Amino acid sequence: MDQTRPTPAAAAASQPAPLLSVVVPVRNEAPNIAPLVAEIRQAVAGLGAYEIVYVDDGSTDGTAAALAEAARAGDLVRRRHRVSCGQSAAIATGVKAARGTWIVTLDGDGQNDPADIPRLFAAALAEDALDPAPVLIAGHRTTRKDTRTKRIVSRIANAVRARLLGDATPDTGCGLKVFRRADFLDLPRFDHMHRYLPALFLRAGGRVRSVPVSHRPRLRGRSNYGVLDRLGVALLDLVGVIWLQRRGRRPEVEIPEGP
Numbered sequence: 001m002d003q004t005r006p007t008p009a010a011a012a013a014s015q016p017a018p019l020l021s022v023v024v025p026v027r028n029e030a031p032n033i034a035p036l037v038a039e040i041r042q043a044v045a046g047l048g049a050y051e052i053v054y055v056d057d058g059s060t061d062g063t064a065a066a067l068a069e070a071a072r073a074g075d076l077v078r079r080r081h082r083v084s085c086g087q088s089a090a091i092a093t094g095v096k097a098a099r100g101t102w103i104v105t106l107d108g109d110g111q112n113d114p115a116d117i118p119r120l121f122a123a124a125l126a127e128d129a130l131d132p133a134p135v136l137i138a139g140h141r142t143t144r145k146d147t148r149t150k151r152i153v154s155r156i157a158n159a160v161r162a163r164l165l166g167d168a169t170p171d172t173g174c175g176l177k178v179f180r181r182a183d184f185l186d187l188p189r190f191d192h193m194h195r196y197l198p199a200l201f202l203r204a205g206g207r208v209r210s211v212p213v214s215h216r217p218r219l220r221g222r223s224n225y226g227v228l229d230r231l232g233v234a235l236l237d238l239v240g241v242i243w244l245q246r247r248g249r250r251p252e253v254e255i256p257e258g259p
Contacts, residue, residue: 018049020121021100021181025090026108027057031220033066036110037076043114044104047121053077054108055094058084088194095184103184105194107175109218112139116176116213123211124178134183134206136197138169139176139213169198169208176213192237 022040026033037052044050054070056063058081067078079097081090095103102124106112120137127135172195179201187193187200198208 016049017099017101018051019100020044020047020050020102020104021095021098022050022052022104022106022114022117023055023091023094023098024052024106024108025055025057025087025094026059026063027084027087027090028059028061028063029108030059030062030066032108032110033063033070036108036114037070039114040106040117041073041075043117047118051075051077051098051100053079053094053098055090055097056080057087057090058082086191088190088192091194092189095181098181100181103179103181105175105177110220111216111218112174112176113214113216116211120176120178120211120213123209127207127209128180131207134180134186134201134204136183136201136206136208137178138172138198138208138210139174140171140210141174141215142212144215167196167198167202167208169210171210172196172198174213174215190237196237 022044024036024040033054037054040052052075054067054076056067056078064080067076070076071078077097079093081093091105094105102121104117104121106114106117116139120139124135124137127137177197179197183201183204183206187197187204193200201208
């Protein structure tokens with residue numbers, strides 16, 4: 001074995017930081033790894049330097065092996081949770097591991113279409129050019145390709161959340177989102193926080209823009225994060241985020257004149 005040859009991780013770390021990191025949390029999604037990675041690569045190829053960061057949230061199927069194979073190309077960074085910690089924790093792990101200035105997140109089940117990434121990224125750059133304050137570009141699945149139960153639960157949750165939090169976002173559950181890495185790392189983190197990113201960005205003095213995106217039926221595997229489980233913790237999450245909104249204060253910082 002050539003001891004002087006750097007590992008893929010070391011080689012990636014030695015390269016200039018990319019502009020864009022695509023973060024994908026997965027749990028037991030082995031059949032979806034290769035096709036989705038191929039779609040992501042095709043979608044972001046014209047956007048400048050990029051990396052893909054996959055976080056395996058304690059999978060028990062062939063996800064780890066599928067990711068190892070996909071990583072051979074050198075543009076894919078892997079992290080793994082020894083046991084499942086949930087989607088929000090996986091996203092946070094991915095963002096911390098990412099090196100890009102901008103982060104794109106999407107679900108690993110293939111229902112989000114990577115072809116929407118360039119449009120969302122362009123919207124983020126346009127907003128950033130107008131105002132350097134934190135900005136979140138949120139995908140809005142105008143035509144859901146989910147089961148009837150999942151659509152009903154999502155509709156109820158979105159209505160209740162919007163009423164209580166006033167985040168003016170029609171679809172916080174869409175996995176497709178774009179934001180600056182540094183802005184995300186400044187946010188308070190907790191389980192299920194990915195569903196409250198609009199409210200958290202507004203609390204931080206930022207703004208949120210929703211962009212219509214396509215949504216596809218699941219072709220392989222099955223959902224690994226239960227619908228009823230999400231509904232069961234929603235009330236407690238809402239109470240916590242409302243508390244954060246009321247306790248948050250943003251100081252107006254001035255630079256005094258003189259020495």
